[in-house]
Structures are given as structure tokens and as C-alpha cells.
Amino acid sequence: MSAETKQALHDAIEAHIADENGERAIVGAYVVLADNTDFDDIDHGNNLVFAVSDGNRFAVRGLVEAYHDIIASDWAYDDPDD
Numbered sequence: 001m002s003a004e005t006k007q008a009l010h011d012a013i014e015a016h017i018a019d020e021n022g023e024r025a026i027v028g029a030y031v032v033l034a035d036n037t038d039f040d041d042i043d044h045g046n047n048l049v050f051a052v053s054d055g056n057r058f059a060v061r062g063l064v065e066a067y068h069d070i071i072a073s074d075w076a077y078d079d080p081d082d
Helices: 003-021 039-044 057-075
Strands: 030-036 048-054
Touching: 003 030, 003 048, 030 057
Parallel strands: none
Antiparallel strands: 030 048
């Protein structure tokens, strides 16, 4: 990832957090995961995972673990919207 693209991603994350949580919110570590498929290879069922993170490695690992726990707890309960 180029430095310009990484900066644009960071700026977009900061703007989103500020929009959701107010101007005083500060972005520390972040993790971006994206499932993607190459259209030229779509018939072969090969998917790719794009991952980028920034910040302290312990904080990044903590974000991944916390998300894992959130997903696990969400799956343990019936969805009230169903």
C-alpha cells in the first residue's frame, strides 16, 4: 500500500470516528479487513483477504480479539429482529 493510500485510509477513518463520536475522539490503532475476489478468477472460488492495520501491535491484537468476542456473543443470542 502506498503511503498516500494509507494516509487517505487513515484520514477517512478519523473523519468517520469524528462524525460518529465527536471532534474530540482520537483514533488510536485500527484494523481493516476486506474479503475480495479477482474477477478473472471468480469461477475458481478463490477469495483473498486484504488486511491492513496501524498502531501498537498489542492494541491491534486487542481489537481483533474484542471483535471476535463480540461476534461470538452476538451469535449466542437470538436476533430480536428475526
